[in-house]
Amino acid sequence: MNRKLLALPHYGSLALLLALTLFPFYMLIVSSVKYTQQAIHNFWGISFPLHFDNYSVAFKQIGPFIGNTVLISSGIVVGVILISSLAAYSFVRFNYPGKQLFFVLILSLMMIPGYLILIPQFLLVQKLDMLNTYQGQIFPPMAFGAAMATFLMKTFFEGIPKSLIEAADMEGAGERQIFMKIIIPLSLPIIATVAIINFLAGWNNYIWPLVATNGDAVKPVILALSTITGNMDQGVGVKLAGYIISSIPLLLLFVVATKPFISGVTSGAVKG
Amino acid sequence: MTNTAGFLRKHWKGYAFLIPIFIVLGTFKYIPFFNAVKMSFYDWNGANVKEFIGLDNFVRLFHDDTFYASLKNIGIFTVSGMLIQLTVPLIAAVLVFHVKNMKLQNMLKVWFVIPLVIPSIVIYLTWQWIFAGEYGVLNQFLEAIGLDSWTHAWLGESKTAIWSIIFVNFPWIGGITFLLYLAGLMSISSELFEVAKLDGMNAWQRFLRLELPLVRSQVKLVMVLTIIQQIQSFENILVLTNGGPGDTTISPALYLYTKGFSYSEMGYASAIGLVLFIILLLLTLINNKFVKNTDKID
Structure with missing residues (x-):
């Protein structure tokens, strides 16, 4: 009896909190398929006909920029994994003077906030003639992701049994073989986590491309969102449809890789 | 050689x-x-x-009213951010944790973190639409329930702008904090809950005596993360109000950005960044000394 009495407020408050959390997204979705007149007459509910043409209009305006973002984010991911896994391998596999110092040098970079070096980074990229290029949007964010990634990978590599590596060493495997055939295949979970952290960061980057690009050639989709427009009839629906389109790739990533996604965002948060 | x-x-x-x-x-x-x-x-x-x-x-920075306004604003953001992160996400995590049906629990966890999956700029733009003066969701709601006189141009009026920014993502569950709390709760030994049940504790007593003390390392971590994050507030303000109206919502990072890129005062902007960096560094040192030892997350 007592249990049933408790269950009602428990599930009731959960339902309320969940409804409030999801409400903005409900509004986003139902309003994205309305024309202006429909929004005026029926603001809260679903209104027929559903104007999916809002989506095609929005996609025409932001479609090309999604390709840019995919390219840039993937570039960041590949770069971060490459340089960080090599560094982590060095820290775990070898002993040499200054090892600890190098590790601290990399880690301490996590302390430097992005805005502090925003201006000198802009001037540098300008000097390197990388404004308005893909590489100009890949390398600086890559440097941001690398410290955290090195830390995560080093921790993970340390958990791989030393005996495996030593056995391979005895059999005459070179460093390249040990790295490619033993370390990397055993480290796929952490590589997935690092990949997701950096893909998300790449997708979400706003300030840096705002500073480092102008014009349309290499613009990422996030920057294109503020310029989506519909005509008088379509109203705000086109804009909202664009917001949804730009979110779909991350939602898909979340659905296919929920676990590394969640461990990625939580470990990414703790870097502060 | x-x-x-x-x-x-x-x-x-x-x-x-x-x-x-x-x-x-x-x-x-x-x-x-x-x-x-x-x-x-x-x-x-x-x-x-x-x-x-x-x-x-x-020297100029320490006589700059806008800089002080920005410090005051991040003070407001930090205090309200801490109050928010300490309450709603924790309550939600406890509620989800006590759902007995594992399938339902997992489903709730996934649904609650949806806002985390959406690009942050999309979240800000969505809330910009919610706060819009004309045909904004919030104003439409107020009109629908007969509170026409309560409507505002939420982001455009100096009295409401900063609170509107804080209100973004209401009820503030869909974030990392919720996941951290939930992970903390999951690591509490189930025997302790058995004992609590035998002792006849009600939900509130259990929360105060069992759950709250045992997630305190997560609470500390969340406090630290919130402070660091709020002090660096930038993108949300840039998108929602661009610091306005006047200086009412400007943050130091946004001030740096404006000085550097709109006024080309790169030296002065760097000084703002350096002062902010030193503040953060001091906070981190204090944290390492007094808090970090007990941190644990998984």
Whole structure:
């Protein structure tokens, strides 16, 4: 009896909190398929006909920029994994003077906030003639992701049994073989986590491309969102449809890789 | 020189694997960092005018009303952010944790973190629409329930703008905090809950005596993360109000951005960044000394 009495407020408050959390997204979705007149007459509910043409209009305006973002984010991911896994391998596999110092040098970079070096980074990229290029949007964010990634990978590599590596060493495997055939295949979970952290960061980057690009050639989709427009009839629906389109790739990533996604965002948060 | 040669022959592999990362970090982080520090002592427009002026930027900064306004604003953001992160996400995590049906529990967890999956700019733009004066969701709601007189141009009026920014993502569950709390709760031994049940504790007593004390390391971590994050508030403000109206919602990071890129006062902007960095560094040192030891998350 007592249990049933408790269950009602428990599930009731959960339902309320969940409804409030999801409400903005409900509004986003139902309003994205309305024309202006429909929004005026029926603001809260679903209104027929559903104007999916809002989506095609929005996609025409932001479609090309999604390709840019995919390219840039993937570039960041590949770069971060490459340089960080090599560094982590060095820290775990070898002993040499200054090892600890190098590790601290990399880690301490996590302390430097992005805005502090925003201006000198802009001037540098300008000097390197990388404004308005893909590489100009890949390398600086890559440097941001690398410290955290090195830390995560080093921790993970340390958990791989030393005996495996030593056995391979005895059999005459070179460093390249040990790295490619033993370390990397055993480290796929952490590589997935690092990949997701950096893909998300790449997708979400706003300030840096705002500073480092102008014009349309290499613009990422996030920057294109503020310029989506519909005509008088379509109203705000086109804009909202664009917001949804730009979110779909991350939602898909979340659905296919929920676990590394969640461990990625939580470990990414703790870097502060 | 055989010594050097021998040293290198022995250790070259270890160093070689570090070369790529240090090329990238050296170019894109160390050099900009030292330039930022250096520039804060210069009067510099980013191009031709460049003059060493010692501490003048810092002296000017400490007489700059906008800078103080920005500090006050991040004070408000930080305090309200801490209050928010300490309450709603924790309550939600406890509620989800006590759902007995594992399938339902997992489903709730996934649905609650949806806002985390949406690009942050999309979240800000969505809330910009919610707060819009004309045909904004919030105003439409107020009109629908007969509170027409309560409607505002939420982001455009100096009295409501800062609170509107804080209100973004209401009810503030869909974030990392919720996941951290939930992970903390899951690591509590189930025997303790058995004992609590035998003792006849009600939900509130159980929360106060069992759950709250046992997630305190998560609570500390969340406090630290919230402070660091709020002090650096930037994108949300840039998108929602651009610091306005007036200086009512400006943050130091946004002020730096405006000074640097709209007014080309690159030296002065760097000084703002450096002061903010030192504040953060001090907070981190305090945290490492007094808090970090007990941190644990998984």
